[in-house]
Amino acid sequence: MENLTATVADQSFDISAETLSDLNIVGPYHGKYHLIVDGESFACELIEADSFGKRLTVAIDRRRFTVALADSYDRIVQELGLATTVATTTNEVTAPMPGLILQVMVEAGTEVEAGTPLLVLEAMKMENVIKAEGAGTVKAVKVKVGEAVDKRQLLIEME
Numbered sequence: 001m002e003n004l005t006a007t008v009a010d011q012s013f014d015i016s017a018e019t020l021s022d023l024n025i026v027g028p029y030h031g032k033y034h035l036i037v038d039g040e041s042f043a044c045e046l047i048e049a050d051s052f053g054k055r056l057t058v059a060i061d062r063r064r065f066t067v068a069l070a071d072s073y074d075r076i077v078q079e080l081g082l083a084t085t086v087a088t089t090t091n092e093v094t095a096p097m098p099g100l101i102l103q104v105m106v107e108a109g110t111e112v113e114a115g116t117p118l119l120v121l122e123a124m125k126m127e128n129v130i131k132a133e134g135a136g137t138v139k140a141v142k143v144k145v146g147e148a149v150d151k152r153q154l155l156i157e158m159e
Helices: 017-022 073-079
Strands: 004-008 011-015 024-029 032-037 042-048 056-061 063-070 090-092 099-104 119-125 126-131 136-141 154-158
Touching: 024 042, 042 126, 063 073, 119 154
Parallel strands: none
Antiparallel strands: 004 011, 004 063, 024 032, 032 042, 042 056, 056 063, 090 154, 099 119, 119 126, 136 154
16 A cells, blocks of 8 residues: 545645554445544545545545545656646546446436436445536446446446
């Protein structure tokens, strides 16, 4: 496991691999987790996970935080000034990581807007809601509930 930098509200925290491996997380129980850090107990809820953007929205003891994660590669890109944001949409929705399809929320012919939930992918014991990147119509759903998928596997075709 590698060291990470977590940024919350413009404040950055370096987190060592040792600290990450020492985290005691139990759950999920109805979407909630129990976290113990340095002997302190916290009630946590994963609100949203954006694996592409490496962002998590979490509630810890009912306080909501958005956490941006950066690994060594992200830090180098930032230091070199190569970080850019490109607004694009695609006609293919692919799996950001290997996982299991828990729920499909659309079908062929469904019209969606940017941010519309398309499906739920369980990966690494977390439920990730995959959302539409832009407005469009679902052309075909290529997966079924209960199906295991690979990283970058085609899930939904858009038009």
